[in-house]
Amino acid sequence: MGEMALVEIEDVTYWYPRSGEPALRGVSLELEEGEFVLVTGPTGCGKTTLLRLLNGLVPRFHGGRMAGRVLVEGRDTRRVEPGELARRVGMVFQDPEDQLITTTVEREIAFGLQNAGLPSPLIAKRVEEMLAGLGLSRLRDRFIPGLSGGEAQKTALAAALALHPALLVMDEPTSQLDPLGAEELLTLVRRIHEETGTTVVMTEHRLERCYHYATRVLHMREGRIVFDGSPREAALWCAVNDDDFAPPVARVFVRAGWEDTPLTVNGARTLLRESGCLNGKPREGMIPPEAGGRDLIGKGKASELARLHGVHYRYPGGKTALRGVDLDLRPGGHLALLGENGAGKSTLLRCLLGLLAPDRGKVSLMGKRPTPRLLPELAPLLAYCPQNPSSFFVASTVREELLRTMRLRGREGKAAEEEADGILTRLGLEGLAGRDPRDLSSGEREKVVLAAALMSPPPRLLVLDEPTRGLDHPSKREVIEILGECGERDSTLLLVTHDVEFAASVAERAALMGCGAVIAEGPSFEVLGDSLFFSPQVNRLLGDICPGVMREEEAVKFLREARENCGR
Amino acid sequence: MLPVYRRADTLVHGLHPLAALLLVAVLATTSLLSADPVWAGAAFLLTLAFIGVSGNWGGCRPFLRLGMWMAGAMALINPLVNHQGVHVLVYGPRLPGWGHLNITLEALLYGIFAGVRVFTVIAACGLLAVAVNPDELLDLLSRLALRSSLAAALAVRLYPGMVVEAARMRETQLARGERLEEGGPWKRLRSHLPLWQSLLRGSLDRAASIAEAMSSRGFGSGERTTWRKRTFQPRDLLTALSCLVVLGSLLAARLAGPAYSFFPTPDDPLRSWGPLMPFLPAAGMLSLTFLAWGWRSWHWLRSRI
Numbered sequence: 001m002g003e004m005a006l007v008e009i010e011d012v013t014y015w016y017p018r019s020g021e022p023a024l025r026g027v028s029l030e031l032e033e034g035e036f037v038l039v040t041g042p043t044g045c046g047k048t049t050l051l052r053l054l055n056g057l058v059p060r061f062h063g064g065r066m067a068g069r070v071l072v073e074g075r076d077t078r079r080v081e082p083g084e085l086a087r088r089v090g091m092v093f094q095d096p097e098d099q100l101i102t103t104t105v106e107r108e109i110a111f112g113l114q115n116a117g118l119p120s121p122l123i124a125k126r127v128e129e130m131l132a133g134l135g136l137s138r139l140r141d142r143f144i145p146g147l148s149g150g151e152a153q154k155t156a157l158a159a160a161l162a163l164h165p166a167l168l169v170m171d172e173p174t175s176q177l178d179p180l181g182a183e184e185l186l187t188l189v190r191r192i193h194e195e196t197g198t199t200v201v202m203t204e205h206r207l208e209r210c211y212h213y214a215t216r217v218l219h220m221r222e223g224r225i226v227f228d229g230s231p232r233e234a235a236l237w238c239a240v241n242d243d244d245f246a247p248p249v250a251r252v253f254v255r256a257g258w259e260d261t262p263l264t265v266n267g268a269r270t271l272l273r274e275s276g277c278l279n280g281k282p283r284e285g286m287i288p289p290e291a292g293g294r295d296l297i298g299k300g301k302a303s304e305l306a307r308l309h310g311v312h313y314r315y316p317g318g319k320t321a322l323r324g325v326d327l328d329l330r331p332g333g334h335l336a337l338l339g340e341n342g343a344g345k346s347t348l349l350r351c352l353l354g355l356l357a358p359d360r361g362k363v364s365l366m367g368k369r370p371t372p373r374l375l376p377e378l379a380p381l382l383a384y385c386p387q388n389p390s391s392f393f394v395a396s397t398v399r400e401e402l403l404r405t406m407r408l409r410g411r412e413g414k415a416a417e418e419e420a421d422g423i424l425t426r427l428g429l430e431g432l433a434g435r436d437p438r439d440l441s442s443g444e445r446e447k448v449v450l451a452a453a454l455m456s457p458p459p460r461l462l463v464l465d466e467p468t469r470g471l472d473h474p475s476k477r478e479v480i481e482i483l484g485e486c487g488e489r490d491s492t493l494l495l496v497t498h499d500v501e502f503a504a505s506v507a508e509r510a511a512l513m514g515c516g517a518v519i520a521e522g523p524s525f526e527v528l529g530d531s532l533f534f535s536p537q538v539n540r541l542l543g544d545i546c547p548g549v550m551r552e553e554e555a556v557k558f559l560r561e562a563r564e565n566c567g568r
Numbered sequence: 569m570l571p572v573y574r575r576a577d578t579l580v581h582g583l584h585p586l587a588a589l590l591l592v593a594v595l596a597t598t599s600l601l602s603a604d605p606v607w608a609g610a611a612f613l614l615t616l617a618f619i620g621v622s623g624n625w626g627g628c629r630p631f632l633r634l635g636m637w638m639a640g641a642m643a644l645i646n647p648l649v650n651h652q653g654v655h656v657l658v659y660g661p662r663l664p665g666w667g668h669l670n671i672t673l674e675a676l677l678y679g680i681f682a683g684v685r686v687f688t689v690i691a692a693c694g695l696l697a698v699a700v701n702p703d704e705l706l707d708l709l710s711r712l713a714l715r716s717s718l719a720a721a722l723a724v725r726l727y728p729g730m731v732v733e734a735a736r737m738r739e740t741q742l743a744r745g746e747r748l749e750e751g752g753p754w755k756r757l758r759s760h761l762p763l764w765q766s767l768l769r770g771s772l773d774r775a776a777s778i779a780e781a782m783s784s785r786g787f788g789s790g791e792r793t794t795w796r797k798r799t800f801q802p803r804d805l806l807t808a809l810s811c812l813v814v815l816g817s818l819l820a821a822r823l824a825g826p827a828y829s830f831f832p833t834p835d836d837p838l839r840s841w842g843p844l845m846p847f848l849p850a851a852g853m854l855s856l857t858f859l860a861w862g863w864r865s866w867h868w869l870r871s872r873i
Contacts, residue, residue: 061783083789091784098777101718101785103573103725107703110795112785123795141575145728159785355739372742372749379745390770391737392744394762408745438769463743 004074006166006199007031007054012068014049014058023049025223027068033166036193036213037201038231040238040245041220043441043472047203050220051169054201055089056082073166087116090160092170094470096152105147105155106131106140109162116163130158134188148341150181154188161192168192170202174209175442175470178341178498186210205472208537211235211247212263219245235261244473248501248537252552256559265540277545277562305331305461305492306352311361313347313516321347323516324361331460334493336503336524338534339513345496346387348513349465352494353384366460380409383453387466387496389445393437398429398448401437405452423451427482443475450482458489468499480505504528504536504550525550573702573724578623579803579863580699585708587804587811591856592696594811598818599688604828605681606837607818607849612688614853619691622860624699631694638690639683646679647671652831678830707794722778730771737763803873806859813852 009029015022024046031037039047052058056077059066070077072088093099102108109130113123131137134154139147147155153173160168170189174182190213193200204210211217217234219227219242227237238246239254239261246254249268250261262268306329313322321344329335337345350356351363354370363370366381375382386392395401402420406412411419424430427447432440437448446467453462464483468476476499483506486493497503503510503524510527512520512534520527525548528535535543538555546558575581580588595618599611619628651667653674660669702724706717741763742748748759782788828835862869 055784057780057784061780081789082783083786086784086786086789091781093777093781093784095777097729098774099781101725101778101782102721103703104575104701106797107795111787114793114795115786115789117791117793119793120795123793124797127795143574144725146574163785350739353739353743355742375742376745376747376750382743382745384740384743386736386740386743388736390766391733391740394737394741394766405744438766438773 005030006033006073008071008074009053010068010071012053012066012070014053014064014066016049016062016064019064023223024053027053027223027225029218029225029228031167031199031201033199034197035199036190036215037199037218038207038210038214038216039201039203039218039220040207040234042244042474043443045220046223047220048171049223051091051171051201051203053077054167054169055091056080056085057091083115083117086112087163088165089167089169090163090165092153092156092160092168092173094172095176096147096149096156097176099156100144100152100159103144104140105136105142105144105158108144108155109159112159112163126162126164130162134158134161148181149177150184153177153181153185157185157188161198165198167199167201170200172203172205172470175205180340182206182209186213189213205470207245207247207473208249211250212267231263232261235263244477248552249541252538252541252555252559255552255556256563258559258563265537268541272562275562275566277566305329305366306494307362307364308348308352309362309364311348311351311358311363313351313356313358315347321516322351322358325516325518327511327518327521329461329492329494331492332490333509334495334507335509335511336495336497336507337511337513338497338500338503338528339519340498343513344516345513346465347516349463349494349496353382353463376408380457381460383459383462383491385446385449385453385462385464385467387469389442389449390438392449392452393445396436397434398437398440399424399433401448402452402455405455409455409457411456419456423454427451427478441475442470443472443478446471446475446479447482450479454482454485454489458486459491461492461494462486463494465496466498467495468497468502476502500528500534501536504539573698573700574627575701576623576627576699577864578699579807579860580622580624580695581701582803582863583700583807584798584800584804585700585704587800587807588696588700589705589708590808590811592692592700594814595692595695596689598814599685599692602818602822604821604837605677605834607821608681608685608688610849610853612684614857615688615691615695617857618860619695621857621864622699623864624695627698628691628694631690631697632687635687635690635694639687642683642686643676643679646682647675650675650678654832674830674832674834677834681830704798707796710794726771726774726778729774730767733770734763734767737767801873803859803863806873807856810852810855810859814849814856817849817852 007030009027012024012027013022014024027050039050041047049058052062053070054072058064060078060082072080072085077085100108102111106127109127110123113126118126131140134157136154136158139151144152144155174185177185186209189200192198202210211231214231217227217229217231218225219234219238227234229237235246235250236254239251243251243255247263249265250263253261253268260271262271308325308327311322311325314320325344325348327348337348339345347356351358352365352370354365354372354374366378368374393401395404399420402423403416406416406420421433424433429444429447429451432444437445440448453459467479471479480502483493493507495503495507507524509522510524511518512527528550529539529543529548536550538552539550542549542555542558549555549558580591583591595611595615599608602608619625648669648671651670651672653672655673656670657673657676658671660671662668702721706721710717738748746759748756828837859873
């Protein structure tokens with residue numbers, strides 16, 4: 001008799017309560033000990049349900065109907081005590097805010113151990129072990145609401161690992177984190193996998209972050225596993241069949257007709273070097289620096305639209321958030337504001353919108369000093385998309401939400417209703433018109449907020465705070481298309497983001513913030529291209545041989561020519 | 569926004585939750601249970617001194633501000649509604665169905681006395697909120713009621729997030745052009761209603777997610793153990809003893825004679841006290857303040873307690 005698999009899923013079909021369509025359809029799968037499995041697929045394809053199947057939350061917690069069975073270490077998850085299963089399968093959820101239960105880090109780690117009935121000395125030992133092992137010792141007494149997203153997610157990971165599970169399940173654990181926090185968490189997970197041999201099953205949208213860590217990739221569509229293989233095979237398969245879900249480096253190589261599919265920048269450069277494509281001088285002029293063809297400085301005067309001059313702001317708690325910020329937004333320009341957490345980006349936005357009054361310096365918005373009382377007057381000219389779309393929604397349906405926006409912009413009646421219906425159809429949201437916007441997926445919610453921003457009259461200034469947070473690649477592509485439409489209407493765009501790929505695709509100007517000041521500002525290809533960490537992956541791959549390359553299409557064009565020249 | 573527990577290096581933060589609970593209970597009940605102005609005044613002064621000396625002044629400030637407003641309101645309202653007492657300070661007009669609106673010295677004194685008591689109770693509760701770890705406190709109480717303790721711990725944990733979310737929603741709606749800042753209180757209340765509904769909906773969603781996370785970590789399945797991280801230290805013993813001395817003195821004073829009365833004229837505050845009685849509570853209160861000071865400023869004492 002062969003060795004028993006850690007997890008066996010046998011022909012599982014699962015329906016959520018009150019749902020006619022199954023979330024999983026005939027899924028069969030075996031997971032061996034020590035694997036690092038990455039599950040990919042579009043939103044709603046059943047990834048999260050598959051993960052919840054592994055620790056019995058489906059169907060025990062969520063209810064519904066299930067056919068087939070799931071065995072963890074040979075035992076049916078529907079027959080094992082939930083507490084016992086929790087000791088073998090650790091789970092980390094998407095949003096750190098929604099999974100931490102107690103008030104301090106060490107109490108959080110102890111929570112599961114207490115539930116498992118472990119004696120107090122053993123709890124103390126395990127807590128200490130986790131604090132030291134995951135570098136959380138300095139946070140042991142910290143109040144959980146005061147932790148950063150990355151710290152909170154590390155705490156959730158420590159709490160799951162404290163039970164010494166055989167299987168660690170992670171559902172998009174970095175989707176709410178900034179790039180630094182995400183990188184730190186994934187490095188930690190990789191270390192745990194390598195040093196302890198714990199089996200890891202993970203879903204993740206930013207594939208370039210973790211594809212190369214995986215030993216196996218499962219690709220899902222409509223509740224089924226449509227591909228199961230090694231990361232290299234999966235990258236090739238996805239690049240050909242479902243190119244949104246291949247890592248960006250692999251995608252550009254496959255699209256350029258290369259047979260090899262490197263997964264990392266280093267792997268890709270090695271391939272180019274071996275092919276002789278990295279030899280020779282930089283190929284200037286191949287990609288025009290003003291790629292995209294947009295006017296780099298916009299039109300007209302900044303004072304007409306928005307300007308911050310020498311703005312200082314210090315929070316009542318004592319933290320100085322802005323130190324003499326100067327920034328001009330010219331009509332028609334698209335500016336991306338980048339920088340790590342705490343650099344002052346959000347404070348800058350709040351000062352610009354008049355939600356905070358600066359301590360020193362001048363702010364001008366549409367030629368006036370912005371205040372909360374002025375904002376209703378500016379509603380027809382200004383659209384703001386917050387970081388968390390949920391804080392935008394106050395109506396009970398998507399359609400009502402759009403009509404509310406129209407009302408605030410001074411438009412009501414039949415014409416407004418027709419326009420709302422028209423824009424929902426144009427963005428493919430007509431099926432969601434009657435749904436509660438808070439029940440939608442992250443991508444759908446972002447699209448609804450953008451739909452509201454696109455209502456007429458078109459805003460002169462569109463302010464977006466982290467619009468791609470938690471979005472998968474297809475949703476991000478759709479957001480880029482919608483923003484392209486804003487550009488066509490001559491709206492000015494101010495974008496705050498951590499996503500350099502997105503910034504490079506959307507904005508022709510970029511500003512880098514640090515310690516409350518604008519450190520660098522200029523055309524995107526200069527600010528982002530001349531950077532090791534704040535540059536798109538294709539620029540890190542080809543920037544030194546093809547200056548100005550910022551977008552995938554440009555990289556594909558270069559690689560295609562390089563392949564032809566190298567005779568591959 | 570009300571403050572919440574933050575880790576800090578003060579005596580109260582360093583106490584075993586049982587000792588900390590006893591301390592706060594003594595500060596609050598001394599004022600609440602006693603009808604004697606000397607006791608109430610002493611409890612008031614002790615509470616303020618203790619908060620200051622133990623280094624929790626900043627954290628408790630919002631509670632002290634709230635207490636001050638409530639004490640002021642009681643001191644002002646009581647003489648208007650209470651007509652007892654013989655020394656009339658102001659002869660007011662006669663109101664239909666109410667009688668003469670006279671203000672008496674006794675009613676004014678009673679209002680101040682009641683305000684001081686309320687202030688002390690609010691300040692003591694503030695100390696509990698900012699300086700006692702709710703998890704440890706609730707762990708202590710979980711022997712009696714695990715689920716209620718956990719619900720309370722979750723409320724403490726989620727409250728700051730909810731406040732941040734409310735502020736974020738308000739800013740987003742203002743930026744969207746909602747007129748939240750305009751009109752009188754009734755109009756403002758109505759314009760904020762959709763925000764609160766949305767906030768409530770978000771909180772319910774969050775509660776469901778938390779329940780799922782708890783289930784994934786085995787909550788509610790089998791016997792749960794407790795993790796007692798703190799052991800009883802000399803400082804806990806000294807604090808508890810001081811508290812018991814103060815409480816004992818209070819009970820003895822209550823049993824020694826009839827309750828203090830402000831009406832028709834105020835009683836003599838020291839009438840029911842034996843010759844040694846004032847020294848006992850004073851010693852207890854001073855030792856608490858001394859411990860708080862020693863914890864911050866006297867390394868030798870701190871290292872031994």
